[in-house]
Amino acid sequence: MRRPGWVPRGGGGLPLTVSPDPDTPRGTAAEVVFDHVTKVYPGRQQPAVDDLSLTIPPGEICVLIGPSGGGKTTALKMVNRLITITEGDILIDGRGVRGLDLAELRRGIGYVIQQVGLFPHMTVADNIATVPRLLGWDKARIANRVGELLELVGLDPTADRKRYPAQLSGGQRQRVGLARALAADPPLMLMDEPFGAIDPITRERLQDEFLRLQREIGKTVIFVTHDIDEAVKMGDRVAILREGGKLAQYDTPDAILARPADDFVARFVGADRGLKRLTLSRIGDLELPPAPAAHDDELTARLTTSLRDALSIMLADGRSQLVAVDDDGNAVGLVTLDRIRAAVSPEAAAEEEGART
Amino acid sequence: MIASLAAVVIPKFGQDSCARANKTFCWDWFRQHWGSTFEPRLVEHIKLTAIAVGIGFVIAFSAALLAHRQRWFETPFSVVSGLLYTIPSLALFEILVPITGLTVTTAEVALVSYTLLILFRNTLTGLRGVRDEVLVAARGMGLTGRQVLWRVELPLAMPAIFAGLRIATVTIISLTTVAAFVVDQGLGAPILNAINVDFKTEFIAAGLLAVALALVADLVLVVTQRVSTPWARRAAG
Structure with missing residues (x-):
C-alpha cells in the first residue's frame, strides 16, 4: 500500500506541500485508500457511508457518484475531515487522516466546491494566495505562483488579478476556485460537484479544460457528481454508491457500462449505457x-x-x-x-x- | 442643577446691538462666544460621544462574538440591551444619579447603554450573514477557527458593523445634549442655559452645532467604510 519513496517524518504533515522538499518532484500525486470507512450521523440508525473500502491510485481521477442519500459528499468530506469518520480510516500515502493535524491535513489538499466559496472581500490574487500565505511562503514566490496559476486556468494574469469575485462570471469564479485549490501544489484534490452550478456549454468547456490540465499536473482527484455522463467523461475510475452509503461497483467507466455489477448499477447508468460506452x-x-x-x-x-x-x-x-x-x-x-x-x-x-x- | 440654572438667567449680552435688539440669530454674538463657549462645548461633546461609542462598541462587539460562538448568549444580551434602550434617557439619569452622582460616569453609563442594542445586533447580523460556502471553503483550506473569524467573518461583517456604528454615533450625539442635566458639559450645556431665556442665539447655535456634528461624524464613518471595504462597493457596481 505504501509507495516505496515514502519516508515517515516527524510533525505528521503532508511533506510535499507543508514543508517543501527539494528532493521531491513537483506535481507528485498521492495514493488514497478508504479503509473500511463508516459514517453514522448522530441520532441516525442507518449509516450514511457503510464500510467503504477502495483504493485510488496516484494521479487518477476517481468519481464518486450515486443517488441522493448515497453518501458521496459525506465520503468526500471525510477525506479532509470536514465530516468526522465514525469507523475506519482514510490513508493518504499510507498515513491515516485521523491521526494528522487538522490544519496541516487540509492545507495539503486542494478543495473545490460547487458554490466555489471565493472570499468576496479579497481580490482574485488574494483568494488564490490563501493557502500559500498560511504556509508562510514569501511574497515574491506567492506573486509568481498566482500569475502561473491564472495562466494555467485560462485567466488573464495581469488584468484579472485585482478583480473581486463579484466582478467575475460563474465560469471565471470556478476557474479561480480551481486555481486557489491548486495554489500550494497539493498531491490530492477534492472536487465536490465543481461544475454543477454552471450552464451546460461552459460546463463542458471547463470539463475539457480540466481534463487537459490534469494531463499536465497529474493530481490524484476525488470528484463527486450526480451526473452519470460527467462521471463517464471525467473518471479514470468510477465508484457507484447506493442508498445507505454502500459501494455498488468500483471500476473503469468502460467496465461499469459494459458489465454493471447488478440491477441497481444497470438502472443507475441507464438503458442507454451501450450508447454511453460509445462516447468513450x-x-x-x-x-x-x-x-x-x-x-x-x-x-x-x-x-x-x-x-x-x-x-x-x-x-x-x-x-x-x-x-x-x-x-x-x-x-x-x-x-x-x-x-x-x-x-x-x-x-x-x-x-x-x-x-x- | 438649580444653582447652575439661576446663575445664567441673565444672558451675557456684551456690547452687541444685535443681542440688545434680540434678533433670532446674532452671528456676531456667536463669533464672540465661539472661543469661550461653543468651541470647548463642542470638544466636550465629541469626547463624551467618542467615549460612549468606544466603550459601547467594545462591550457589544465582545458580546456579539460570544453570541456568534455560543448561540444561547444572544437572547439574554438582546433582552438586557433592549430593555436599557427603552428606558427614557432622563429617567435613566434619575436612576443613576443616586449611585454615581452628578458625574461624567453617570452620563457615560447611560450613553453607553443606549449603544449596546444597535451595535450588538448589527455585529451579530454581519457575522451571521457570511455565506455558508465561504465558511466551508475557508475551513476546507485549513484556516483555523480564529483565522476564519479574523480573516473572513469579520472583514465580511464590516459593512453591517459600520452601519451600526453610524446609527449609534448619530443617536449618541443627539442624546449627549440631554446629558447636560447631569454634567455641565457638551453642547447640551448652552442649550440648557438658554432654554428659559428670550435670547435664542445661544440655544440655536448649540443645537445647530450638534446637528452639524452628527452629519460630519456620519460622513466620516461612510468614507471610512468605503475606503476599508472596497470590495463591497465594486460588488454593487
Missing part, C-alpha cells in the same frame, strides 16, 4: 479494415469522431458504413455497424480483455 472510444481507436479504393459517395468521419457520433452519422443517413479519414482527408479505414456493435458488446469486450492479459 473514437473510431481511431478501432482496428479498421481498409476502406474501398473508391469512396467518393461514402460518408466520411475523422478519426477523432466518437463511436456514438459515427453511429449517429450512419443512422441519420440510413447507411451501414462510413469511411474514416485522417486530418488531411485521406481514407484510413472502413467503419461498419457491425464493427461498432463488436466494440461494445460484452462478449467482444471480454475477448479484448482476454487478449490483453
